[in-house]
Amino acid sequence: MITALKFSAQLFLLWVIYFLSAWVIKTFHLPLPGGVLGMLILFALLLSGVIKEEWLTTATFPLLRHLSFFFIPIAVELMEWGDLFRQKGHLLFLPLVVSLLVALLTTGGIVQLLTASSRKDGGH
Amino acid sequence: MNSPIMTAFTILLTVVLYIISRKIWIKTQNALLTPLLLSTAGIILILHYSGITFEQYKPGKQIMTFLLGPATVGLALPLYLNRHILRSSFFPILIGIVCGAVSTLTVAVLLAKVSGLEALIVASIAPKSVTTPIAIEIAQIVGGDPAITVAFVVFTGTLGSMIGASVLTLCKITNPVARGLAMGVTAHGQGTATILQEGQTQGAMAGVAMALTAIITSFIAPLFIPWLLG
Numbered sequence: 001m002i003t004a005l006k007f008s009a010q011l012f013l014l015w016v017i018y019f020l021s022a023w024v025i026k027t028f029h030l031p032l033p034g035g036v037l038g039m040l041i042l043f044a045l046l047l048s049g050v051i052k053e054e055w056l057t058t059a060t061f062p063l064l065r066h067l068s069f070f071f072i073p074i075a076v077e078l079m080e081w082g083d084l085f086r087q088k089g090h091l092l093f094l095p096l097v098v099s100l101l102v103a104l105l106t107t108g109g110i111v112q113l114l115t116a117s118s119r120k121d122g123g124h
Numbered sequence: 125m126n127s128p129i130m131t132a133f134t135i136l137l138t139v140v141l142y143i144i145s146r147k148i149w150i151k152t153q154n155a156l157l158t159p160l161l162l163s164t165a166g167i168i169l170i171l172h173y174s175g176i177t178f179e180q181y182k183p184g185k186q187i188m189t190f191l192l193g194p195a196t197v198g199l200a201l202p203l204y205l206n207r208h209i210l211r212s213s214f215f216p217i218l219i220g221i222v223c224g225a226v227s228t229l230t231v232a233v234l235l236a237k238v239s240g241l242e243a244l245i246v247a248s249i250a251p252k253s254v255t256t257p258i259a260i261e262i263a264q265i266v267g268g269d270p271a272i273t274v275a276f277v278v279f280t281g282t283l284g285s286m287i288g289a290s291v292l293t294l295c296k297i298t299n300p301v302a303r304g305l306a307m308g309v310t311a312h313g314q315g316t317a318t319i320l321q322e323g324q325t326q327g328a329m330a331g332v333a334m335a336l337t338a339i340i341t342s343f344i345a346p347l348f349i350p351w352l353l354g
Binding site for chain 1: 138139141158160163164171172178181185188191194195197198199202203207215216217219220223224225228231232233235236239240249258260262265270272274275276283291295297298299301302305307310311313335342
């Protein structure tokens with residue numbers, strides 16, 4: 001019972017932050033996802049100590065563990081796009097695969113290079 | 125025909141398929157059998173063969189995705205718990221993530237454009253390396269379609285989980301920090317879960333990279349994509 005109350009209160013806190021972020025974005029026409037602004041606000045509130053991490057853990061971790069549930073109803077809309085993937089699916093392969101390799105090797109290569117050189121300088 | 129009974133049925137169907145597919149996934153630990161992939165395929169098949177249209181599924185969708193926004197905000201918590209990682213070597217990490225996020229977006233958008241794909245698809249492909257909840261929002265801002273973006277995000281996450289670690293090893297990228305960040309930038313949550321099996325450092329790095337890639341892409345995509353396509 002206490003856990004359920006705690007869960008609901010924490011969920012409400014997350015919802016309030018999201019709701020305010022979405023409102024700010026709509027009012028000021030910012031080209032930014034509401035979730036990202038909310039995330040940045042919550043991160044700042046946690047860093048400044050206004051919100052303690054214990055106030056969120058009960059609701060947040062179960063929610064994040066089942067995050068992929070929320071994508072299912074969105075992905076079901078793909079049933080409307082069957083023809084598109086049948087006709088143009090092969091054209092998607094190259095951009096998706098090449099960009100994936102580019103991301104892996106750019107980030108991996110740069111970070112390995114930069115951390116290796118800082119180690120040679122004696123710093124770490 | 126839309127009725128409360130139909131809505132209740134579609135919600136129940138989604139929840140049941142999610143529970144079953146999650147059990148299968150936990151049991152098999154196969155990168156190709158994620159709950160999202162299995163349940164979506166199952167639901168589409170069931171709707172198709174029972175003659176239920178997406179229009180009838182839609183009211184249930186609105187109810188089920190209500191908590192997605194608040195859950196996305198919650199992504200700040202794991203990032204906050206891993207904040208010491210950011211402090212340890214801030215600039216190499218930031219430069220690596222920014223370059224990875226920008227280059228993958230550029231290559232994906234330009235290759236999609238020269239392949240002759242329509243603007244809707246090109247815009248939907250842009251956030252394909254971003255964690256799904258934020259990728260969906262970016263897609264809407266840049267003129268893409270959320271459902272198509274989910275397909276690209278899942279394809280990228282799945283392929284990245286399957287080949288990412290081997291590609292890095294093949295290219296002699298052995299540093300655990302570099303490997304974790306590369307997987308987080310490339311394959312978001314799926315890549316993070318995979319590389320976590322290699323070690324705690326890799327997993328924590330990937331989680332941080334996933335969050336920062338989402339934030340960076342959110343800021344650059346709305347400005348950068350019209351310019352790339354212009």
